[in-house]
Amino acid sequence: MGTGSLLLSTLALATVGSASLVALALVALGRRRSLSYLLVTLALATLFARAGVGWLTASHVLLPSTHHVAEHGLDALTALLLLGAIVTARREVPAT
Amino acid sequence: MNETRQRIAEHVGANPGVHFNGLVRALDLATGQVQYHVRRLRDEDRLVVEECCGRTHYYPEGYDAWERGALALLRRETSADVVALLLARGEQSPSTVADELDVADSTVAYHVGRLVDHDVVEKRREDGGVRLSAARPAETAELLAAAHQPLPDRLVDRFVRLVDRLLEESA
Numbered sequence: 001m002g003t004g005s006l007l008l009s010t011l012a013l014a015t016v017g018s019a020s021l022v023a024l025a026l027v028a029l030g031r032r033r034s035l036s037y038l039l040v041t042l043a044l045a046t047l048f049a050r051a052g053v054g055w056l057t058a059s060h061v062l063l064p065s066t067h068h069v070a071e072h073g074l075d076a077l078t079a080l081l082l083l084g085a086i087v088t089a090r091r092e093v094p095a096t
Numbered sequence: 097m098n099e100t101r102q103r104i105a106e107h108v109g110a111n112p113g114v115h116f117n118g119l120v121r122a123l124d125l126a127t128g129q130v131q132y133h134v135r136r137l138r139d140e141d142r143l144v145v146e147e148c149c150g151r152t153h154y155y156p157e158g159y160d161a162w163e164r165g166a167l168a169l170l171r172r173e174t175s176a177d178v179v180a181l182l183l184a185r186g187e188q189s190p191s192t193v194a195d196e197l198d199v200a201d202s203t204v205a206y207h208v209g210r211l212v213d214h215d216v217v218e219k220r221r222e223d224g225g226v227r228l229s230a231a232r233p234a235e236t237a238e239l240l241a242a243a244h245q246p247l248p249d250r251l252v253d254r255f256v257r258l259v260d261r262l263l264e265e266s267a
Binding site: 028031032034036040085086087089090091093094095 | 262
């Protein structure tokens with residue numbers, strides 16, 4: 001298998017895997033309806049976006065340099081969204 | 097009196113139950129410096145050093161063993177939330193505590209286990225279920241007000257809450 005087809009299979013796996021995660025997260029979000037679940041869902045959506053960037057680069061829509069910035073930008077966004085989810089994971093103690 | 101040692105003594109006085117890393121971070125001192133001065137303060141009976149739940153905590157003189165244990169536990173945000181709920185509402189079942197705080201049952205079980213071990217919370221069996229209450233409500237309320245929860249520990253607790261909840265949701 002050449003590098004090209006290996007890349008395409010990896011991208012396909014990343015797309016299907018991240019899309020499944022986003023779908024699961026959306027179901028959980030529908031049940032829990034909390035800000036931290038929304039942020040986790042968005043963090044998982046950045047994985048899906050990463051796969052999207054991969055496809056656009058493989059089909060030469062994005063330049064390799066843009067691809068790098070986009071992928072690392074999405075990494076930063078993932079980290080920030082997860083930190084936001086952690087910070088908002090506490091509900092105030094209900095009063096009497 | 098050495099100035100650094102005085103600062104450490106004052107910080108421990110204002111933050112009873114502070115742990116080693118907390119002292120180093122808050123006072124911006126080298127670990128060796130803190131170790132040295134803490135030893136001297138302990139030898140002068142100006143502070144008490146005690147292990148609790150795998151960490152070394154420092155207390156000013158004047159807290160008994162029960163108070164020291166309670167303070168160490170109440171520095172954990174989720175433990176403090178469980179206790180605050182029991183103080184506000186009186187006796188509750190573990191599942192009600194989990195629902196009210198929006199945490200997983202496993203999160204409540206972990207914190208309640210430690211709080212029961214240190215006699216901060218009491219477990220009572222009733223009609224096949226378990227009821228939780230504060231063992232010494234008045235003293236606990238005072239300690240809860242004195243307990244300070246440092247930011248890094250808070251974030252760790254919130255991380256655990258989130259992950260426990262996600263795992264419970266998918267189970």
